[in-house]
Every structure is written in structure tokens, then in C-alpha cells.
Amino acid sequence: MATDTISALGAGSGVDVKSLATNLVEAERAPRKAVLDKKIKASEGGISGYAAIKYVLGDLKTAFSNLKDQSAFNVMTTRNSQPTAFTVTSSATTATGSHSVAVSQLAKPQRSISAGFASNTVSLTTNAPITLSLSVNGATPAQTITVPATANTPEGIVATVNAANKGIKAQLINTGDTTNPVKIMFTGNTGANSAFQLTGLEGFFTSLPLADRSLKVVQTAQNAMLNVNGVDIVSASNKVEGAITGTSLDLYATTTVGQPASLDFLRDPSAVKTKIQGLVTAFNDATSMLGVVSDPKSSVETYGATLVGNSAVGTVRSQMRSMITTSIETTSGQPSALRDLGMSISAKGVLELDSAKLDAALENNFEGVVTLLTNNTENLSTFSTAPGGVANAALKKITALLDTSSPLTTQSNNLTTKISGYKLDLEKLETRMSTLLARYNKQFGAMESMVGQSKSLKESLTSTFDGMMAAYTKN
Numbered sequence: 279m280a281t282d283t284i285s286a287l288g289a290g291s292g293v294d295v296k297s298l299a300t301n302l303v304e305a306e307r308a309p310r311k312a313v314l315d316k317k318i319k320a321s322e323g324g325i326s327g328y329a330a331i332k333y334v335l336g337d338l339k340t341a342f343s344n345l346k347d348q349s350a351f352n353v354m355t356t357r358n359s360q361p362t363a364f365t366v367t368s369s370a371t372t373a374t375g376s377h378s379v380a381v382s383q384l385a386k387p388q389r390s391i392s393a394g395f396a397s398n399t400v401s402l403t404t405n406a407p408i409t410l411s412l413s414v415n416g417a418t419p420a421q422t423i424t425v426p427a428t429a430n431t432p433e434g435i436v437a438t439v440n441a442a443n444k445g446i447k448a449q450l451i452n453t454g455d456t457t458n459p460v461k462i463m464f465t466g467n468t469g470a471n472s473a474f475q476l477t478g479l480e481g482f483f484t485s486l487p488l489a490d491r492s493l494k495v496v497q498t499a500q501n502a503m504l505n506v507n508g509v510d511i512v513s514a515s516n517k518v519e520g521a522i523t524g525t526s527l528d529l530y531a532t533t534t535v536g537q538p539a540s541l542d543f544l545r546d547p548s549a550v551k552t553k554i555q556g557l558v559t560a561f562n563d564a565t566s567m568l569g570v571v572s573d574p575k576s577s578v579e580t581y582g583a584t585l586v587g588n589s590a591v592g593t594v595r596s597q598m599r600s601m602i603t604t605s606i607e608t609t610s611g612q613p614s615a616l617r618d619l620g621m622s623i624s625a626k627g628v629l630e631l632d633s634a635k636l637d638a639a640l641e642n643n644f645e646g647v648v649t650l651l652t653n654n655t656e657n658l659s660t661f662s663t664a665p666g667g668v669a670n671a672a673l674k675k676i677t678a679l680l681d682t683s684s685p686l687t688t689q690s691n692n693l694t695t696k697i698s699g700y701k702l703d704l705e706k707l708e709t710r711m712s713t714l715l716a717r718y719n720k721q722f723g724a725m726e727s728m729v730g731q732s733k734s735l736k737e738s739l740t741s742t743f744d745g746m747m748a749a750y751t752k753n
Contacts, residue, residue, distance in 0.1 A: 295725070299718035307711045311704065318700045320584075321693040327571040327584030328690040331594060332680060334564040338598070339676045341560035344553045346669040347656050351648045355546045360539035364529045370648045372524035374545050377507050380538035381529055385468040385502035385516045390476065390493040391451070393483045394458030395432045398450055402482050403430040410435075410478035414445045415471045423478075432460050435479075439464070446474055466499060469514025473499040502529055505538070547640035550647070554619065554636060561598065561629040568595055569627075590685045597679060599623060601672035606653070606665070612646040613639060616668060619647065 344350060354368035363381050395402075402408060408425035425438040432450060439448040451461045462479075466472045480491040502513040506521045516529040522541075533539050569576075572591045576582035585591050602623055605615040613619060619639050620632030639647050648654065653667035660670075660677045679686060 295722035296719065299715055299722055302718055303711050303715045306714065307707065310707055314700050314704050314707070318697055321697045321700070323581065323584035324588075324693045325690050325697075326581040327588075328590075328686050328693075330567055330571060330581040331564075331585075331591075332686060334560070334567045335594070335676055335679055338557075338560040338564050339673060339680070341553070341557040342601075342669045342672045342676065345550075345557065345651045346658065346666065346673060348648060348652045348654050349656055350553070350652070351550055351644075353546050353549045355544040357542040357544070358539060359541075360533050360537075363531045363533045363539060364527050366522075366541060367526045367528070368543060369524045370654070371645065372522070372543055374543050376543075377522055377541040378505075378538040379521075379527070379533065379541050380505040381502070381531070381533045382505070383500065383503040383532065384529055385514055386497055386500050387468045388466045388473050388495060388499035389497035390464045390474075390495050392462040392464075392479055392493055393486055393490060394453065394455055395460040395462075395482075396458055398433045398460055399431050401430055402432075402435075403427065406430065408435065408478065410439070410476060412444055412446065412474060412476050414466065414474045416473075416475075420475075432462055436462060445472065446476065464493065467514075468499070468502075468516065470499050470501045471514060504529070545641075545644060547637075547644065550640060551636060555631065558621065558629050558631045561602070564598060565595075565627050565629070588689075590689060593685065594679060595627070597675050599627075601668075601675055602629060604668055604671055606650065606668060606671075608646070608649065613643065613650045615650075618650070 348370045351370040352368055352372075354372050354374075356366055356368060358364070358366060364379065405427045407427050408430055410423040410425065411420045412423055413420040421444050423439055423442045423444060425435050429435070429438055436448040436450055439446065446464050446466045449463050449465070451463050453459050453461055464474075464476055466474045476493055479493070483491040502516050502518065504511050504513070504518065504521070504527075511518065511521050518527040518529065521527055525543075568591050570578050570582050571585040572583075572588065574583050574586045602616050602621060608614045618635075620635030622630050622632070624630055649667065651667045651669040653665050653670070655664070655666045655670065658664060658666040658670050660674050678684060681687065
């Protein structure tokens with residue numbers, strides 16, 4: 279304020295001391311701020327570089343995940359001439375070939391129904407429990423199911439039987455009868471050995487003839503019967519496992535009499551080949567990214583040349599190479615490493631794929647390919663110590679690289695901490711510069727005041743001397 283006043287009066291040195299103070303402060307601030315800004319930019323670049331590596335490693339992890347489970351190789355094409363009779367589920371162990379399947383009988387559960395009750399909620403006893411006796415497949419002694427007195431209704435019987443889980447289920451059926459419409463249907467498990475006998479309800483139908491008081495069997499329990507490739511097979515369930523190696527058959531109806539269904543399994547390796555090609559692409563994308571972040575001449579925005587000379591880059595490269603070159607113990611003639619599927623790393627670090635070699639492996643030794651990649655495991659955890667093939671071994675390495683305690687994460691977190699420190703230093707610098715500017719303005723204001731006073735004294739003396747000279751001149 280003093281400087282502005284002096285300038286307004288036309289006094290002082292004539293120098294713009296306000297701009298001088300600002301320029302002096304800026305001259306001191308600029309180099310220090312530039313150093314901090316450079317450190318912040320470098321740290322932010324490093325964080326971007328680590329993030330870019332993690333991103334491509336994530337894609338590589340996905341590519342290996344697509345090949346780690348045995349079920350990923352269930353790529354059998356199935357042709358079934360009578361699909362309404364049964365469906366088939368193949369697996370990685372299903373062999374190519376043709377089969378004949380004739381289904382002559384489906385597995386069924388026994389169904390027995392009671393006589394009718396007046397309603398769902400009619401009380402059948404006077405505050406007394408109901409005791410049912412159940413024998414499955416003629417087993418002795420019979421099992422007891424006790425319906426509590428508080429549930430002595432058809433509804434309560436159904437709930438109690440279902441909760442008992444003794445091998446039968448119950449449900450209420452409304453027949454529409456005008457007098458006693460509610461009946462209880464009891465259903466066992468499928469298969470001849472699941473036939474059952476249930477007693478204990480007869481006493482509630484004393485008005486009926488003796489023969490009508492017991493449960494009436496409306497469907498007899500029976501096994502499924504089929505013939506596969508000339509071999510007769512009996513099954514208690516309509517889901518038949520192992521009739522054809524590596525498959526399960528779900529039966530829905532009998533096949534045409536005298537005309538067995540033809541079932542053909544054709545291997546379709548195209549989906550597996552696509553996944554392997556995806557792995558090659560993901561690997562090379564990751565390799566390219568490592569090159570970009572570590573190349574001092576890279577001009578790629580955001581993450582180019584951000585991790586030049588960083589040891590973490592070399593660690594990731596080494597781990598990635600080992601994912602491809604790792605071998606497993608196999609029997610003679612079986613693939614033991616990805617090189618046996620046509621994969622090789624060039625001198626420039628590019629993963630190359632010999633399609634002809636891969637096609638030959640998939641065509642001639644599909645099971646060996648599955649074993650190499652998965653060790654015939656399913657949903658193996660990355661924490662498991664069990665051998666899981668090269669795909670699972672690679673996933674463990676990638677998981678370690680992306681872990682919260684890995685160098686990629688800890689170094690990135692360290693840079694974030696440093697940025698916070700640099701920004702705090704910038705705030706402190708601005709505080710010091712503001713204080714320095716205030717001091718310069720005060721000092722220059724005092725100087726201007728002194729110069730102004732000297733100038734005023736000079737003008738006063740000049741005026742006095744001029745007056746004295748004028749007086750002498752008149753005489």
C-alpha cells in the first residue's frame with residue numbers, strides 16, 4: 279500500500295518495486311517448483327506404467343484361465359438320431375466314435391395315493407400324534423414317522439413326511455370330489471429298489487371297505503433298461519453314467535422299437551485352438567507393453583518410457599518366459615511343454631505359434647494336450663499345491679505378480695506416497711514464497727519512503743537556494 283501511495287504522489291525512485299518483488303520471488307520459486315513438478319510427473323508416469331503392465335497381465339491371466347480346467351476342453355460335437363429319447367453330455371475324456379443306444383424302459387418311482395379327506399386342514403385326531411410306518415425295499419425294521427399332535431391334518435402329514443427325509447416325498451392333490459376331495463400322493467425315488475410300503479393312515483377311513491383303506495399304488499417303481507452297443511444296462515436313475523466312457527445319458531423316452539438311436543462323437547478342436555491363439559495374442563500384447571514402458575525412446579502418451587531401467591520389468595519378462603518354457607513330467611510320447619503344441623519364443627521375445635504342429639497335437643493326441651494344460655483338474659485354486667498342468671502353473675505366477683505384496687503393487691503405492699509428499703512440498707514452497715513476497719514488499723516500501731523523503735528534501739533545498747539567489751540578483 280505504501281508503494282502504491284508513493285507512486286500515486288509521483289514520488290519515490292520511479293522503479294516498479296511491486297513487479298520487482300514479484301519477479302525476485304518468482305526467480306526463487308521457479309527452479310524449485312520445476313524440480314518438484316518433474317518428480318510428480320515422473321512418479322505419475324511410473325504409476326501409469328505399473329497400471330499398464332497389470333492390465334496386460336490381467337488379459338494374460340484370463341487367457342490361461344480359459345485353458346486351466348478339464349471342462350474347457352469339452353468340445354465334442356454330438357450327433358443323436360433320436361434326441362427326444364435321450365440327451366448326452368460329453369467330457370474331455372470322451373473318445374470319438376459311433377455308438378448305438380436303445381432305450382426300452384425308463385426308471386420310475388413308486389407313487390401311492392391315499393383315500394380322500396374332507397379338506398387340507400381337517401383334524402384327524404383329538405390332540406394325539408399320528409404314527410406312520412415306512413419300509414423301503416422291504417427293509418426291516420420299518421422306519422417310524424411321527425406326525426405331532428399339533429400337525430394332525432393332511433397338510434401336517436405332508437409337511438412331516440417331507441421334513442423326515444426318509445426316501446419318500448408327499449404332496450396334496452385335490453381331486454374335485456364333492457365330499458372328500460383331498461388326497462395325499464406319496465412318491466419314492468426312481469428304481470425298483472426304491473419301492474416302499476407306508477401304513478398308518480388306514481384308521482382314518484373306517485367308513486370305506488377294508489381293501490380301500492390302504493394306500494393305492496398308482497405307479498410301480500422300476501429301473502431304466504437300455505442297450506448300448508449290444509450290452510444290456512440297468513439303471514435305477516434316468517441319468518446313466520459310464521455306459522459310454524466319458525459321457526452321461528439323460529433318458530426321457532423309449533427309442534423307436536427295433537430302431538436303436540445312432541450316436542456319433544466328433545472332436546471339434548476349433549474352440550480349443552481359438553483359446554490357444556488367444557493366449558499367444560495376450561502374451562505378445564504383454565511383451566509389447568513391457569517394451570513400451572521400458573523404452574527410453576518411446577513416445578506413447580501416458581505410460582511410454584515410464585519404467586526405463588526398472589527391475590520389475592525384467593522380473594515380469596522372466597516370469598512370462600517361464601510360463602511358456604515350463605515342462606511337466608509325462609509318459610513317453612506325451613506333450614510335456616507348450617513347445618510340443620507349436621509355441622516358441624523368438625529372439626525378439628515374440629511368442630510364435632506353429633499352427634500345423636498345434637493341429638497335429640489336437641488331432642492325434644487331444645487327451646495329452648488336456649493333460650499338459652490342466653493335469654485333468656477342475657477349478658484348482660491358485661493356492662493349491664496339487665499339480666495342475668502348465669496353465670495352472672502360469673496362473674500361480676501371474677497371481678503372484680499381481681498380488682498386493684508384489685513389486686508392481688508396492689512400488690506403485692510408494693510412488694503414490696511420494697506424490698503426496700511432493701505436493702506437500704509444493705504447498706510449503708508456496709507458503710515460503712508468499713512470506714518472502716510480503717517481506718520484499720515491506721522492504722521496498724520502506725526504501726521508496728526514504729527515497730521519497732530525500733527527493734522532497736532535495737526539492738526544498740533547491741527552492742531555498744533559488745530564492746536566495748533571486749534575492750541577491752535583484753540588488
